[in-house]
Amino acid sequence: MKKNEKAVVVFSGGQDSTTCLFWALKKYEEVETVTFDYNQRHNEEINVAKEIAEDLDVKHHVLDMSLLNQLAPNALTRDDIEVKDAEEDGGLPSTFVPGRNLLFLSFAAILAKQIGAKHVVTGVCETDFSGYPDCRDVFIKSLNVSLNLSMDDEFVIHTPLMWLDKAETWELADDLDAFHYVRENTLTCYHGVRGDGCGECPACKLRQNGLETYLRKLEEVNG
Numbered sequence: 001m002k003k004n005e006k007a008v009v010v011f012s013g014g015q016d017s018t019t020c021l022f023w024a025l026k027k028y029e030e031v032e033t034v035t036f037d038y039n040q041r042h043n044e045e046i047n048v049a050k051e052i053a054e055d056l057d058v059k060h061h062v063l064d065m066s067l068l069n070q071l072a073p074n075a076l077t078r079d080d081i082e083v084k085d086a087e088e089d090g091g092l093p094s095t096f097v098p099g100r101n102l103l104f105l106s107f108a109a110i111l112a113k114q115i116g117a118k119h120v121v122t123g124v125c126e127t128d129f130s131g132y133p134d135c136r137d138v139f140i141k142s143l144n145v146s147l148n149l150s151m152d153d154e155f156v157i158h159t160p161l162m163w164l165d166k167a168e169t170w171e172l173a174d175d176l177d178a179f180h181y182v183r184e185n186t187l188t189c190y191h192g193v194r195g196d197g198c199g200e201c202p203a204c205k206l207r208q209n210g211l212e213t214y215l216r217k218l219e220e221v222n223g
């Protein structure tokens with residue numbers, strides 16, 4: 001049974017946040033989405049988010065976060081720097097914007113306050129922790145306390161993917177009857193190719209690995 005409560009989903013149109021959107025739709029009577037526009041390398045991300053929100057009949061807010069560009073000129077926001085894997089130089093991925101989730105979740109909570117939503121849902125994940133300290137569970141819990149104190153409210157931040165690996169995230173989408181939708185309509189690829197993507201970039205490879213692992217597991221189960 002759905003709770004007669006309202007949730008805001010932090011939404012990028014990617015596999016993870018779309019799975020979270022389906023999760024929220026199953027759980028809450030009212031769901032709205034928020035996408036942060038920070039001059040992503042591919043504005044396609046905003047378009048995909050918009051289309052999926054329309055498709056699933058949920059209200060979609062787009063907040064201008066272009067100030068991130070000023071704070072962190074890097075590969076995600078500027079076209080003249082190449083996207084690199086974290087492993088290549090042993091440090092954080094070149095797409096790293098320090099404190100990004102801190103900002104996004106704070107703005108999402110302020111939006112939640114305005115529209116009377118108690119729940120904030122985000123697809124952050126500690127399992128494939130790629131060096132983003134503000135994706136860790138301990139940070140989310142800490143921020144949840146701070147947000148509640150800052151606005152004298154009782155928000156609950158939900159992280160359905162926190163302890164899942166990429167294969168388990170596909171499994172969750174499947175459990176939510178959203179496997180095909182997520183596979184075909186979401187955008188993960190750094191080169192802006194929807195669905196299974198370009199197959200070459202780090203984001204596509206990660207997504208593809210998880211998908212193949214999940215499909216193998218399905219085969220084993222079904223014989």
Ligand SMILES: [Zn+2]
Pocket residue numbers: 188189190191192193197198199200201202203204
């Ligand atoms: Zn790609």
